[in-house]
Amino acid sequence: MVASSPADAMLHAPVFVHLRTYGCQMNVLDSEILRGLLAARGFVITADEQAADAVLFNTCSVRDMSERKVLGKLGMLTQARTRRPELVLGVLGCMAELNGDELLRRAPQLDFVCGTNQRQHVPDLLYQALCRRVAVAPVTRHNAAQLERLRLALNGHAPPEPQARIVIGLDAHSTVDERIAVRLQPWRAYVEIMRGCSNFCSYCVVPYARGPEVSRAADDIVAEVEQLVACGCRDVTLLGQNVNSYGKDHGEGSDAFPALLRRLDAIADLCWLRFVTSNPQDISDAMIGALAACKKVCPQIHFPLQSGSDRVLQRMHRRYRCADYLAHVARLRAAVPAMMFSSDFIVGFPGETDADFQATVVAMEQVRFASAFIFKYSPRPRTAAARDFPDDVPTAVKEARHQQLLALQNAHTLAHHQQQVGTRQLVLVDGPSKTNPAMLQGRSAQYFNIVFPGTAQLAGSFAEVCITHATPLTLYGEQLP
Ligand code: SF4
DSSP: OOOSSHHHHHHHSOOEEEEEEOSSHHHHHHHHHHHHHHHHTTOEEOSOGGGOSEEEEEEOOSSHHHHHHHHHHHHHHHHHHHHOTTOEEEEEEHHHHHHHHHHHHHOTTOOEEEOGGGGGGHHHHHHHHHTTOOOOOOOOOOOHHHHHHHHHHHHTTOOOOOOOOOOOSOBTTBOHHHHHHHOSOTTEEEEEOEEOOOOOOTTOOHHHHHOSOEEOOHHHHHHHHHHHHHTTOOEEEEEOTTGGGTTGGGTOOTTHHHHHHHHHHTOTTOOEEEEEOOOGGGOOHHHHHHHHHOTTBOSEEEOOOBOSOHHHHHHTTOSSOHHHHHHHHHHHHHHOTTOEEEEEEEESOTTOOHHHHHHHHHHHHHHOOSEEEEEEOOOOTTOHHHHHSOOOSOHHHHHHHHHHHHHHHHHHHHHHHHHHTTOEEEEEEEEEOSSOTTEEEEEOTTOOEEEEEOOGGGTTSEEEEEEEEEOSSOEEEEEOO
């Protein structure tokens, strides 16, 4: 029900909030935490934007396209505001962090902005906005000089200075119980093990939007996973921009993340453990040893190569060569033969020649990724690449390279899928298939998307499925008795 006055609504009737999420798994988790925070304060989360008293955007600045999507949607809702002046609009996340003031200037109908590291303030800001006290969050502005010093130090390969340990993720306003109450799939969960990034890849805004790396205490992470598992969670994905450097911000070595994996692997009733993202320069023997030893860690790794050209990797400030990357893949495959690799690629990075691009094609042929996210380069404000390199690869060339890599990846994905035909796969069932609700959809340990006939009551449980045929997107099968 939409009340006539938002302030009255807080007092007398439910206030419906619609939260839209853009971007990566980090934002998906932030939105889950936000929904928990809002629900705990009495707001009602709704999937129906039209019925909402407040529409919030959890935004992403990693690509120009995501920002344009948010701005377009915001423009449409701003028109809706003329029909429904009580509608509250808020922008959260990376766009708010990086450009909050500019957003408020360009969209005066916006009620508030709130940056990535201030999510605990969102319920208060929303309440204030509902009361028509337009509020601006104390957006965290990371000290620009401090960030620049860190970036320069890292580009000179100096380690960052150890920081005081900061416990993040759960706070007094955000408990696992509150999050569980709003989660649609209690059998799967993301768990944040660190925030921010100190790598400063030259094309990336994340270190500016989320600040430098800050790791959570291992005891807190283990406690959170134990609590999730006690509530029925079976498949946990650990999130960090670079999980391999977990713990380094407070002086721990490269065995901190492997040690965390081993502790989590010992949790009874947790079935599958995943992690993302794993950057090539920080992979260690201890990490590979843990992947081989931990039986619950799924044979699947997101391992972004970005480019097969050493010249481009250097301009991207990626601290590995393509040969190093291929050697890591070989070691990982030797340790875990079933390992499936996925990657990110950027085509049309400034100065990328045909030969550079061809090196990427060759690397893709060598690894044969199970899946890949392939993006056309777009300069992001504040980044070193935007500042130092002209965006000089013509749009048509970027587009042609993009299409070529997409076609190659589709062929590799289909080949991986076809290899699964005739195999038995254990599937954690998510519920009816989005494209065919008469079928069930779920994920295997290697994160294959598997569709098979079955009843909706299987959602949240494991089923054994024999794969009968494959397409580039999906494996199809029959449930085994
Ligand atoms: S590792 Fe590089 S690409 Fe990934 S978040 Fe950090 S700066 Fe961005």
